[in-house]
Amino acid sequence: MGEFDLIARYFTRPVRSGGAVALGVGDDCALLAPRPGMHLAVSSDMLVEGRHFFADVDPRTLGHKALAVNLSDLAACGARPLAFTLALALPQADASWLQAFADGLFALADAHDCVLIGGDTTRGPLNLCITVFGEVPAGQALLRSGAQVGDDIWVSGTLGDARLALEALRGRIQLPASALARARQRLEQPTPRVQLGQRLRGIASSALDVSDGLLGDLGHILAASGAGAEIELAKTTELIAASALFTGPEAIFDMELMHQCTLAGGDDYELAFTAAPAQREAVQSAARQADVAVTRIGRITATPGLRLLDAQGQPQPAAYASFDHFA
Known part of the structure; x- marks a missing residue:
């Protein structure tokens, strides 16, 4: 399985029209369109095998946690989730692992109407980095x-x-x-x-x-x-x-x-x-x-x-x- 096959099979989904995401996965950049009067809230978190999770962790729960820790930052700011990017380093492209990871990731993403809009994949020690985007009314963010x-x-x-x-x-x-x-x-x-x-x-x-x-x-x-x-x-x-x-x-x-x-x-x-x-x-x-x-x-x-x-x-x-x- 090649890199682009991996992205297409596990991490590419149609973008719902009329939302804050004007363009999702597939181009060099995604495009977000926050509503007037809103500030864009942005946060990144990295999870590294052996530091943040055990090597034998259930990939479905790992998918959940990878996004949950970022959504928690939006929560602390009082922001509504919009979208996220995923940078993923994998030692190998294991189909069953990827499917379970994607299932856990998207189950939480769908629960919060948060859309995957891009990212990167590479070979290397297991490492996950998510950047999440949200919106909060101007002047109302919790600091x-x-x-x-x-x-x-x-x-x-x-x-x-x-x-x-x-x-x-x-x-x-x-x-x-x-x-x-x-x-x-x-x-x-x-x-x-x-x-x-x-x-x-x-x-x-x-x-x-x-x-x-x-x-x-x-x-x-x-x-x-x-x-x-x-x-x-x-x-x-x-x-x-x-x-x-x-x-x-x-x-x-x-x-x-x-x-x-x-x-x-x-x-x-x-x-x-x-x-x-x-x-x-x-x-x-x-x-x-x-x-x-x-x-x-x-x-x-x-x-x-x-x-x-x-x-x-x-x-x-x-x-x-x-x-x-x-x-």
Whole structure:
């Protein structure tokens, strides 16, 4: 199978007329036509075998995740997905692998009406790079720089289960089979909170997606906003779906591991955002409409730095490092 046969067979689809894509796969460039009054939101993410996923990963779930991590960036900006490009390096053109990968990729793309408009293929170590394009009304994009002193800090969904799965798959801990299956789905098939991001426009003061760990990612909001934060540890322990494994007389993991997973785990692709206390009902309404739970975990402060507080409101010494490719 040649390169152009591969593209035609697995990654070329008709472009729906009347949408934002004026020209898709087939020319040297694709053409997008955002609506008047819209800004184009653009984000790229790369997934590398051995760094972002295991060599034996199900290609269908890999197709899903490759696009999901990019859609999560659009969600954090409050943008509606339009289209994406795919740059794909393959050690070989395996038909069954490609079909499964394309099935997972397009299942998520179709769910968000996001069109593949081009890219590149080459031979090499397995490497996936997607650039996604979205649109957001001018002046309404959610940014990292808008957090205000007194704002609540919120997190969508659950955190920590992806890291828990990673620890189990690396052989560092043992998980019951059912718990591993649930956690592994969170690692390999994250849910981008696209609807929530759009519904938070005009409500949230800042936002980002949690990809490298909650505390490290929140640090980007604090740096961009020139503020500090206080986080309630008791609230963060509620965020891991597998919390039952950490509590009770037969608990099989310690609290330190729970904190490591929820505070610095990474690969969650949930939204962390801030909003004024007066917006609490609006936040909850947006979450209900997007069919996702949200949890208020702390507040923005004038004092620089990020502090973890116990149930009595006392600062707790802790150092949790988020993921860094070059650390």
